Amino acid sequence: MKFLVRFFFKTLRTVLGPAMLLKEALTRPQGVVRSEAGQQAVNQACNALALYQYKTCPFCIKVRQEMRRLSLPITQVDAQPEGPARAALVQQGGHAKVPCLKITDESGKSHWLYDSEKIITYLRSHFAQVA
Template sequence: MKLFFRMLRAVLGPVLLLKEQLTKPKGLVRAAAEQKKIDRECESLALYQFSTCPFCIKVRQEIRRLSLNIAQRDAQHIEEHKQALLAQGGSAKVPCLQIKHDDGTFQWLYESSDIIRYLQQRFAATV
């Protein structure tokens, strides 16, 4: 069964990545000072993701639409990121948005719809 899903992923993965490239949304255009402020805020965020995960693609598309410079961490191929996600976030599930708060604590936000809602609430209103 594992082999079947690996083969399915090998076949569908490139198709999903091509679709992502072909359907890239236009990013929001902000004044330079406002974009700089947003970029600074995004330094406290990191998206743990797999490149061909449909839910991760959905989140990456929203990140592009909102013109956010959020670090993306490959939790599929980079063991260090996978272990951090598991040890600190509690689950190796993706997508997961790591949010560093001002007091130095971290919040791990799972579920693509929750991540998108968080990003829209935090950054869409600044346009």
């Protein structure tokens, strides 16, 4: 039974994935324009962030669209295939759930933020007002 469920979702991703990526590309929002100093500050702050995501996950697409709207150069890590990125997400974050924003503070300690709405709220609260 587990095999059939996985096969179904893999087939669904294969069929719908390209359409979802095309829609994302066609509906790309215009990014905010900041002063050069403001954008440099944002770029520096984004060095401490990484988005663990799947390319065709609708919730991940929603977060990526918000990142574009806010002009945020956040590192995107594909955690869908088995490998070191997925292992880090599970071992350090605790769940193999995406989207997940890894936030590293000045001391090097990481906080893992799950749920697209929480991630978008975090991004807006930290970057929407930077001029």
